[in-house]
Amino acid sequence: MASLSRFIPEPKTAAIVGCPFSGGQPKAGVDEGPIRIVEAGIIPQLEDLGWKVKFDGHHEFENISASLTSDPPIGKLKNPRLVSQVTEAVAKAVGAHAQNGELPVTIGGDHSLAMGTISGTLSHYPNACVVWVDAHADINTVETTDSGNIHGMPVSFLLGIGSKVPEFSWVKPLLKPDSIVYIGLRDVDAGEKQILREHNIKAFSMHEVDRYGIGKVVEMALDHVNPKRDRPIHLSFDVDALDPSVAPSTGTPVRGGLTFREGHYICEAVYETGLLVALDLMEVNPSLKDPVDVEQTVAVGCSLLRSALGETLL
Template identity: 35%
Template sequence: MNKNNISILGIPMDLGASTIGTRLGPDSIRMTGVLDDLIDLGLNVTDLGNVDIDNGYKKEKNVDNMTNLDRLLPSLAKINEQAYDLFDRDSFPLILGGDHSLVLATFKAFLKKHDNPGLIYIDAHADINTEKTSTSGNVHGMPIAALLNLCDDRLNKIGGDYYLKPENIVYIAIRDIDEGEEKIIEDLNIKYFSMAEIYEKGIKKVLEETFEYLKDVDNIYTSYDIDSIDMDIAPGTGVPVRGGLDYNMARDIMSRLGKNDKIKGLELVEVSPSLDIGNKTSLIAKELLLGFFGKKFI
């Protein structure tokens, strides 16, 4: 994997969220000038543009507690195909989202591309509700459950019969977990680092333990939800939660992940410019990406 060559795919998705706005995330991040800055770091950047998604303009009916399902399924199938093509290129894949339902399609493509891959999931939420445990019906709270084959088959089977092993996922920064989710995490013994544990150990130790835990996995995908960061510094997101990562921690995580050769793909999701204050969330997203790709920090 050549990290000097980056291919970028935007996924302007908001069908999985409760509010519209994340469809503007990829372009808002681009408009910070991050592509020029990556080129200035000496990288070759290819922007493949955005996946063409039919987002509509309002919520469609709720199908068996999966909102927008009828439009989500063809969109996720399309994202899955284009993500696979992205992962098949001889360059480092960078995905800009978009609401987090998209990871169901992107990580399915990663599972098809790589044998026994791992997932580092940096998020305020666990996104591991099924349509039976979810109180909202929003599919961006369900992708991990679907990747584990725990949801309705219409979600589980998107992108084919490839599934994530529960022992191959590590959550970082979760702090807002629903009751049903807690039970799934306990039953499957899924590894996570809460904010309390992160404060106690520090980022360096948390990531060392993460890679030790994933030591039998050669190919790791990182899914970075901007709501992992505290809502006061990254307010431009659909489901903000107080008590998250501060800027230095968020940036430090990215720098350390970027230096690890096992990381074979990165996505940054849930930036919602219409909920932002002074564009600061997109600007933080830019700094996170630059940190991942080697810009010196502090």
Template identity: 40%
Template sequence: MKDKQISIIGVPADFGQSRRGVDMGPSAIRYAGVEERLQELVQEIRDEGDIPLDKDLPRDQSGTNLKNLPAVTGGNKKLAAEVSETVKEGRFPLVLGGDHSIAIGTLAGLCEHYSNLGVIWYDAHTDLNTAETSPSGNIHGMPLAVAMGLGHEDLTSIGNGPKVKPENIVVIGARSVDPGERELVREKGIKVYTMHEIDRDGMKAVMEDAIRYLESRNVDGVHLSLDLDGLDPLYTPGVGTPVQGGISYRESHLAMEMLHSSGKITSAEFVEVNPILDEHNKTADVAVGLMGSLFGETLI
């Protein structure tokens, strides 16, 4: 990625879930040295600052079971515009969250420039809930469904139509899937590599297969959406919804190294770093390390 011009876009959003603190994620990642880590790996890196969000909006349900719907919608509209402008300028958007509901805006902005976008969803969860299936009403558990055009109209109408085809999605690391999400995975034929496949076949085989799969779909870009809870909480304690039995630190670096070698990744976001729940900024440090591997950092 030596020829890449990167724009860092911070999204200090915590409206998509109930645990406070994840809005400080972009600051924690910057404090962990993301810009310094990447500046030798790319042609240029520019920090665009944080998307301005209205933090004073009431945390209400607005007549639905979706928590903080107006705030999530407003923030994602701003993010979509920023991401779209970044791609228009020929720059690589590197989005720092914030909770995973921000992927709604990221994908909406990207899909103004891609007609057949592929998505790698590196996460303990599939994030395929809707208002009808969600046990919590937390929108950070819904962005992948929204991207397919499923869910509340306020969310699906951000950008133009569905943003990604179900057959262009690859989920890696899933180990906490709600019943409604499981049904949707089967109905839509979404490619999901659970921890079973990673344990049985190894991360190398899983990533090779995932990359081949997206290549067979003739995608014109690939977005990486990496939730830090995809890793085992032993390595990333500072996340709001930790799930035991996750991907290891070294497996994750291998996955990022292989994505770098593939040359397929055209945008990325790293989300759900919550410094309040963290240990000495450990989770942000891991996020920055994984970004280093994604952009081509090597030991020798």
């Protein structure tokens, strides 16, 4: 089943990068997401699809936390040193897997981690493009953020926009505005809307999904960032892109999101290109909602990962 891949050599290996991290936002519990997804059997599920799966245990960020005696805000930014050091460690891990010819599957944790995962991908595949599936644009800058929660800011760091924060000097602005495309947006701050317009960043909100249907939206998104279908793709999927009726256990749910099938279709279509080189699944928070909702959200998370790695309906 796991045939199709232009960049990942046989025998194809998926490297699970478990990131139990919640420092980019205020709600506890999102650090449990990767643990629950692994416990739910994602490793044998991917092996059943023909992947070799490498998993050496979840990343231990405790040593980073322990080494930080204090982490006062920088401007509005909360936990800046912790987030910087953790995302830098993640960048190194993801970059090393990419270097080895493996496909890193990063399970978060909060979406600030994408600062690390995408940096890691770009360190090995400098011409990679990013398909970012999310209710939120996560492109606030130091100037535009209201909350100071860094999970709402990773894209601005990756693009190098907004004023520089010395603590994040390790993040090289390797991502170009025409190399990222959004699908599923529906809760975008005023400052973020302005940034998307100013930098001419392509975004397909739920309005376009309603208008054109998900098949056409994915095609248009790929036409934008990958017109010749020859660039490696990094898929970064925040479960809050899905409607809360589909994935309730997440920190910032927004009504009117992608259906179960729309979310899966994006993953299936990206896999079908044969260009996927890295995959993130972020913001599953098993401490929010009741056990039934949690189980449903964890199951959906596993199912999205399987779809992105080649599971088909027939």
